[in-house]
Each structure stands twice: as C-alpha cells, then as structure tokens.
Amino acid sequence: MSQILPTAEPFFFPGSGKNAKIGCLVQHGFTGTPKEVRWLGEYLNGRGYAVCGMRLTGHATQPEDMIRSRYPDWLASVEDGFNLLRSSCEQVFLLGLSMGGILSLTSASRLPVKGVVAMSTPYNLPADPRLKYLKLISKFIPFMPKGKGEPGHGWFDKDVWKQHVAYPENPVRSIAELNALLVIMRASLPNVKVPVLIIHSRNDDYVIKGSMDAIYDAIGSTDKQKMWVEGGGHVITEEPTRHVVFKAAAEFVERVSRT
C-alpha cells in the first residue's frame, strides 16, 4: 500500500573512500520524481560521494497531492536533503534538474552549499496572459496537458522515455507556485556566490532558449560556467546526453571540493 510511485522512491547512498564526506543532493523537477536523477546519483556514488535524492512535497504520489503543495514546501524538501547530508558530510553540493535547478540555485543563496550544478533550468516561463490568473483558473481547471504533440514528444530515446516516471499532466495551481518560485530565484541569483555549472541541451523544447545565458549573467559567483549538450531533450539526466552530463558534474564536484 505504497503511496510513493514504485521505482520513484527517494534514496540515500552513503559515501566511501576519499570522497565519503562530500555529499551530493540530486534534485528532481516539476511533476517529476527522484527516479529522473537516480542514475546521476548512482554515477556520483560510484565515485565515492555520498548521495541523497529527496522527494519534493506533493511529488511522486498522486497529482492531487501536488495541488496542495506550495513552493516553500519544495524549498523545505531541498533543505531537508541538505540537512540529511550535512549530518554525515563536510561539504554539500546541490545538483538539480529543471525546477530542481531553480530550487538548487535559490537554496545556494541561503544555505552553506559548496557548489551548484543546474541542469535544464528555466529562467522564466513563456509569456502567457493566463499566468496572472492561474490561481483562479485552477479552481475550474485543475490540470493542463504537458507540452505539444503525442506522448514521448521531445524525447530522443523512446525506451528511456518509457521508463520515465512523472505526473501525466501539470497541476494548474502548481504552475502558479512555479512562477512565484522563479521570481524568488531571479532575485536570489546575485546572492549566489559559490561555483556554479549550468548545463542545457540545444534540443530542449521546454526551456526558453536564452535561459542559460540569463542565469549565467545574473549569478553573483566568479566561478561559473555554461555547457551545452546535444542529442537529448529536456531530461538530460536520462536521455543519451546523460553520460556527458554525469562526467561534467562529477568533474565539477571533484574540482570544487578540492578548493
């Protein structure tokens, strides 16, 4: 009688060897689940890092649970993961996909993290006159379809798409929360002073094209890099882009943890 969707459960992999006291919080995105960053977590744990993949409030159970959640709950879930890692690690890195990246960057302006990897992270939502009325609309229309076209649209690897777990539609009330969270993120970026690596896919249909530059320009850190990947859609931690992404993330953590 599990409430959490099977295979989408949160996870904790203790560290080993010389990297045991360095923790990586891998954070999933909007309507997603820890599963979409589990391979990233396993890769990092293979290098000895302690890894935690938290489940955001309202996610990975049933879509109705997400409607009740608010963006401070999601920030608190990230803070939970940070604290769980910090009780056994000396340094904590935040690595987030999509809204997980938004949460990671925002949290980096508030918590003593060592560095951030933000993947497929939006800077803002596409302009839409309905955005101002989302809370009202949500009382009549609870869910909105995701994206365009047939199922699996935007994914390069259809087999990987088939094992991907996420809510089938976007809760309208939650889009309002996402929008509010983005306002907070944009205001927080100048206060992010730790090293940041931003990774986006050229083939990402969800994120507005100028997002990586906008985030990069706004971040306060002096140690910041942008990286493009190709051959994968939005979920670069599961698509064929993942191998390049994992390697870059691990090298970033390796380099920054030595400073």
Next chain:
Amino acid sequence: MRGMGEYLNRQGFTVCGIRLAGHATQPADMLRVRWRDWLASVEDGYHLLRSCTDEIYLAGLSLGGMLALTFASRFPVAGVIAMSTPYSHPTDGRLKFARLLGWFKPYLPKGGGPGSGWFGDVWKEHVAYPAYPVRSLGELGQLMDVLHAALLQVKSPVLLISSRNDHPRICQSMEKIHARLGSADKQMVWIDGSGHTITEEPQREIVFQTATEFIFRLNPTGL
C-alpha cells in the same frame, strides 16, 4: 527524536530522523497537510534507509508512534517502537467538525502554562509549534480511525513505551494498542518520572536502552 537517534547511532545503527510534512517550519504550513502526507514522509524515511541498510526499525513518538504502527501494517519492517502513542479520540464532539471549525479558528492553544506536564527543565529547549492547527487535529482524528483498522494487520514485533505520568488517555491507550496488535511478539513498558515527550524527559536514557535491547534481542548476531 535527535537524542534517541544519536544514542542508537552510538550503538552502531544507521539512523534517519525525518521531518513530517508541514512540521518544523511555520504553523501555517501544517494547515495544508493531510495525514496521508505524514505517512508519505515516513515512507520517505523508510526508502532513504532501505537504500543503505538491510533491516528497518521504526521508532515513533506520539503521532510518530501512530504513523509507525500504521506504516508497519503496510510495509515489511523488522520492528516498531511506539512511544507515548494515543489510541482514542479526546471526547470532544467538535473533532468531527475540525475542518469547518478550522476556517474560523485556525489554531487551538496548547493547554496549561509553559512547561506544564513536563518534568525538569528540558521543555525549555524543546522545539514545537506553540498551538495546534485545528485542521490538523481533524487529520489526527482520521488517522486514528486508520490506526484502529491497521493494528490487527501489524505482525512485526512491537515495543510500546509510555509514561505513567502522561495524560490518562495516553496511559489507557497503550493497553488498548497492545490488546489489538496482530503481532505475536509485543510488550508494554512503563516509565516513571517523565511527562509525554519521553525521548527528552529525565528518564529518556531508560527509553533509549529499552529500545536498543529490543533491537538487539531481535538481532542477536547484531553488529
């Protein structure tokens, strides 16, 4: 629960102290949560531990005990330690209307003056919301019904610990829970000289030791 967690960790166990949905942030956050969210938080903790351990014990205080027992009726756990765990509703007819009443009066003050019901001074360091969100009391009531139905399905070994100096309703609860548990291996232990929060009160070391002995008894080859 941290003191208990640190004690168990010193005995060599891997420990996870999970934060329940809506808790430990601000009272308004608790208004939005439902008992299923609390159970999902426990499930989170279970999975976090399961990815790095072979057997899992649940130790819960008060609502935590209710959640631990309910969880154990649904998932395979090695054992449950339920402390200061309530079984019955307060005899207050308004509980059924908590959802409605909560619209008008969101919070109910906690009874007694500061430190009331506590022994010693540890209440001064205790962190909790200052009042009960009424909506959440309604959720607590619903969870109680779920618990009543779940107890017979609990088959894991269970250790129940309560304080003789707790609210009379909690004292009666331990016997009721014990009687209804499906487990073959179940015991009740009474503590004296402590109020409700027996994991922080003066007799906490006895609580921690009893819990540890329970786990070692079920795990004789141990660590």
